[in-house]
Amino acid sequence: MNYSFDFTPVLAAWPMLLEGILGTLRMSSLSMVFGLTLGIVFMMMRMSRQPVLRTIAIGYIELIRNTPILVQVFFVFFGMPAIGLRLSGEQAAILAMTLNCGAYAAEIVRGGVQSIRPGQIEAGRALGLHTADIYRFIVFRPAIRAVYPALCSQFILMMLNSSLVSSVSAEELTYFAQTLDSQTFRSFEIYLTLGVIYLVLSQFFSAALSMIGRVYFSYPTK
Amino acid sequence: MSVNSSQKAIEMVGVNKWYGPLQVLKGIDLDVSRGEHIVLCGPSGSGKSTLIRCINHLEEIQQGRISVNGTELSQKGTNADHIRRDVGMVFQQFNLFPHLTVLENCMLAQRRVRKTSAAEAKDKAMRHLERVHIAEQAQKYPAQLSGGQQQRVAIARALCMDPKIMLFDEPTSALDPEMVKEVLDTMISLADGGITMICVTHEMGFARAVAHRVIFMDRGEIIESAKPDAFFSNPSHERTRAFLSQILNH
Ligand SMILES: Nc1ncnc2c1ncn2[C@@H]1O[C@H](COP(=O)(O)OP(=O)(O)OP(=O)(O)O)[C@@H](O)[C@H]1O
Ligand SMILES: [Mg+2]
Numbered sequence: 334m335n336y337s338f339d340f341t342p343v344l345a346a347w348p349m350l351l352e353g354i355l356g357t358l359r360m361s362s363l364s365m366v367f368g369l370t371l372g373i374v375f376m377m378m379r380m381s382r383q384p385v386l387r388t389i390a391i392g393y394i395e396l397i398r399n400t401p402i403l404v405q406v407f408f409v410f411f412g413m414p415a416i417g418l419r420l421s422g423e424q425a426a427i428l429a430m431t432l433n434c435g436a437y438a439a440e441i442v443r444g445g446v447q448s449i450r451p452g453q454i455e456a457g458r459a460l461g462l463h464t465a466d467i468y469r470f471i472v473f474r475p476a477i478r479a480v481y482p483a484l485c486s487q488f489i490l491m492m493l494n495s496s497l498v499s500s501v502s503a504e505e506l507t508y509f510a511q512t513l514d515s516q517t518f519r520s521f522e523i524y525l526t527l528g529v530i531y532l533v534l535s536q537f538f539s540a541a542l543s544m545i546g547r548v549y550f551s552y553p554t555k
Numbered sequence: 556m557s558v559n560s561s562q563k564a565i566e567m568v569g570v571n572k573w574y575g576p577l578q579v580l581k582g583i584d585l586d587v588s589r590g591e592h593i594v595l596c597g598p599s600g601s602g603k604s605t606l607i608r609c610i611n612h613l614e615e616i617q618q619g620r621i622s623v624n625g626t627e628l629s630q631k632g633t634n635a636d637h638i639r640r641d642v643g644m645v646f647q648q649f650n651l652f653p654h655l656t657v658l659e660n661c662m663l664a665q666r667r668v669r670k671t672s673a674a675e676a677k678d679k680a681m682r683h684l685e686r687v688h689i690a691e692q693a694q695k696y697p698a699q700l701s702g703g704q705q706q707r708v709a710i711a712r713a714l715c716m717d718p719k720i721m722l723f724d725e726p727t728s729a730l731d732p733e734m735v736k737e738v739l740d741t742m743i744s745l746a747d748g749g750i751t752m753i754c755v756t757h758e759m760g761f762a763r764a765v766a767h768r769v770i771f772m773d774r775g776e777i778i779e780s781a782k783p784d785a786f787f788s789n790p791s792h793e794r795t796r797a798f799l800s801q802i803l804n805h
Contacts, residue, residue, distance in 0.1 A: 455613055456650035460664035460716060461639040470663055474654045552654045553698045 342517040343526050349513060353506035354530065356423070360505055361492040361538075363427050368434025368491070369484070375439040376446065377468070390439070397436035403497050405429045410501040426498035426505070434491050441483050445476035478550040485542045489535050496531070506530060563625070564589045564720050564751040565610060570619035572605060579605050581775040583619070589719075592752045594762040594783075597772035598798060603755040606772070607722045610753070611635070611642045624719060640668070643713030647725040649705040651697035651712070657684065658693040661712045669716070676715075683711040687741050703734030707741050714745075721745065723754040757802050759787065771795045 343350075378390035397405065409432075410425035420428065449472050457467035477484070499508035510527045514520050565587040572580040579602045587593060595603050608614045609621060612628055612635035621628045623638045651660050661680035665671040671679070684690040687707040689700075697705055706726055713721060723742065727735045739761050746752055746765040756762070762769050762783050769786040771779040771794070779786070779795045790796050 450648075450650075452646060452648050452650040453652065456644075456646065456652070457664075458613060458635075459611055459639060459642075459644040460712070461636055461668040462664055463636070463667075466667045470667065471652055478654070550654075552696050554653055555698045 336521070338522060339519065340522045340526070342519050343513070343522045346509075346513050346517075349509045350506070350526075350530070352504070353509035354534070356503070356505035356508070357492065357495055357534065360423060360426050360430065360498065360503065361488075361495050364430035364434050364491060364495075365488045367427070367431040369438050369442075371431060371435030372438025372442055375435055376442045379439060379443060380446065394436045394439055397433055398440075402429070402433050402494055403500065405433055406498055406501055422498070422501045422503035425501055426495070426503035430491060430495060430498070433494075434487070437487050438484065441480050441487060442476065444483075445478075445480035446472055448479045449476055474550070478546075481546050481550065485539065485546070488542060489538050492535060492538055493531060562589050563587065564591065564623070565753075566620070566622040567609075568620045570606075570609065570616050570621060572602075572609065572614065572616045572618075579775050580609070580616070583777060585770075585777065587720075587751060587753065589751055590749050591767050592746050592765045593754070594766040594769045595753060595755045595772060596757055596762075596769065596798070596802075597778075601772045602775040603772055604724050607644075607724060607753055607755060610720075610722060611639050611644060613644075640716065641719045642722060643716060643718030643720070644722045645706070645709050645713055645724070645726050647729050649697070649702070649709045649729070651705055651709055653697050656694050656696055657689070657700070657708050660697070660708060661715045664712075665715050679715055680711070683714045684708070686714070686744075687711045688737075701734060702730045703737045706730065706734075706738045710738075710741055710745070718750070720751040720753070723752070723756065725755050725757075727756065727758060759803065763787070771798060773798070 375390045375393060378386040379394065381387055381390075406426065406429040409429040410420065410422065413420065413425070453471055453475070454467055457471045462471070495505055496507035499505060499511060502508065506527065510523050514523050517523070563586055565585065567583050567585040570580050570583040571578065583606060585606075595606065597603055605614055609616050610623065612632040615630070615632065624641055626634065626638060628634065628638055651657075652663070655663065658677065658680055661684065662673070662676040665676040665679065666673065669676075681690055681693065684693055687710055689704055689707050689711070692700060692704060692708075697708070700708065710726075726742070727738050730738065735758070739758060742752075742754070742761065743765055752765075754761070754766075766783050768780055769783050770777055771786070771790075771792070773794050779790060779792050781790070786795075787799065790799060
């Protein structure tokens with residue numbers, strides 16, 4: 334083996350890597366926020382008494398959870414233009430990841446809502462609160478708190494999966510790494526560095542999410 | 556107590572309720588006058604909780620009529636919200652909202668249901684928290700309070716909605732013995748204020764102190780209804796006697 338390791342071309346390309354990091358952060362964070370919102374909507378449909386809404390929600394959740402995320406990304410980017418929705422790589426990436434995250438979040442949050450004691454909802458009803466208010470002010474926070482660790486793992490998994498959207502030229506970390514690889518052929522150094530950056534990013538997300546959790550869920554329990 | 560319809564707080568006529576094949580309320584007829592205090596007792600599973608939960612439509616009935624302050628509750632509960640404005644409820648398990656402070660627990664429904672301003676809601680919450688002697692804990696969370704304190708907060712929370720009727724479902728059964736008195740004292744002072752009250756409890760001292768009538772239920776039926784003196788000293792039904800000897804020797 335006479336390969337001589339040389340990280341200088343990788344380090345020299347730091348502005349590009351930084352742009353990639355920002356791209357990954359941007360797309361993942363947006364998809365998390367949109368995905369959680371979408372997940373809550375589908376969770377409510379899934380738990381609704383309306384069979385039509387329930388069926389739509391179940392169909393969506395099963396479809397997403399039983400197909401590869403790469404196929405979903407391709408479908409949004411390459412398939413949607415056929416029905417008139419032409420998106421940039423980044424837009425397609427965010428849409429696909431939102432749809433993906435929404436399905437998983439819906440099921441996770443549903444578990445949280447089911448963990449709420451019926452007495453909580455009854456107390457709200459006895460006070461005259463409407464169903465929407467009961468969910469918004471009584472159920473929501475304890476429900477999310479109950480499943481927050483699971484939700485965070487799902488978010489981090491999605492951030493890591495975002496490397497797949499490089500395949501539709503969304504300008505995130507892996508996309509720039511591939512570009513750099515084709516320019517310098519320093520594959521070993523590049524992908525090793527890339528791995529380290531992802532590791533740091535997931536640590537960062539993990540810390541940020543647990544900080545948000547501590548602020549938002551700081552109420553004491555027995 | 557003379558009763559004409561305008562003085563009726565609650566009127567139940569021929570109420571039947573089933574859970575699947577199991578009939579849990581059988582032909583319940585019950586009139587409660589304004590300001591009347593009723594204690595409801597009976598063995599476990601006799602339908603006490605179910606009965607009072609029908610009054611604010613936490614449960615649906617299949618047959619019969621229920622009116623609250625002259626408004627008849629529709630079968631599907633379409634006017635349940637209207638009726639719940641007049642009816643407060645206190646549960647065995649307190650059911651305080653764990654993520655809200657004591658003060659916020661007392662403000663939420665005022666803000667969302669009555670659309671009260673924040674300042675006014677806070678004022679009223681503090682007044683009722685003082686009334687149940689717990690104002691100094693207003694900024695704490697439920698989990699930081701003892702059971703007795705939590706139940707007093709739950710009472711204050713219900714009172715913040717200015718209910719004309721209060722329903723209590725075994726409010727002291729989940730409490731350690733040393734905390735029962737503080738909650739009962741709160742309820743007694745509430746009764747002295749003249750509110751209409753139905754209380755499911757086996758605290759017979761409380762029944763003697765505040766009840767105008769004690770009602771005994773068994774297997775979904777009202778078996779006996781009498782003034783406390785008569786109820787305890789001279790029950791007319793065998794089942795009531797058996798029940799009383801059980802809980803009084805307990
Ligand atoms: N949601 C439900 N589904 C089916 N059966 C129920 C339900 N809730 C109550 N029951 C049954 O209805 C009957 C009356 O119950 P209820 O809770 O009203 O009794 P209770 O007098 O309050 O008893 P306890 O003193 O134990 O609280 C019981 O046989 C109970 O098992
Ligand atoms: Mg009961």
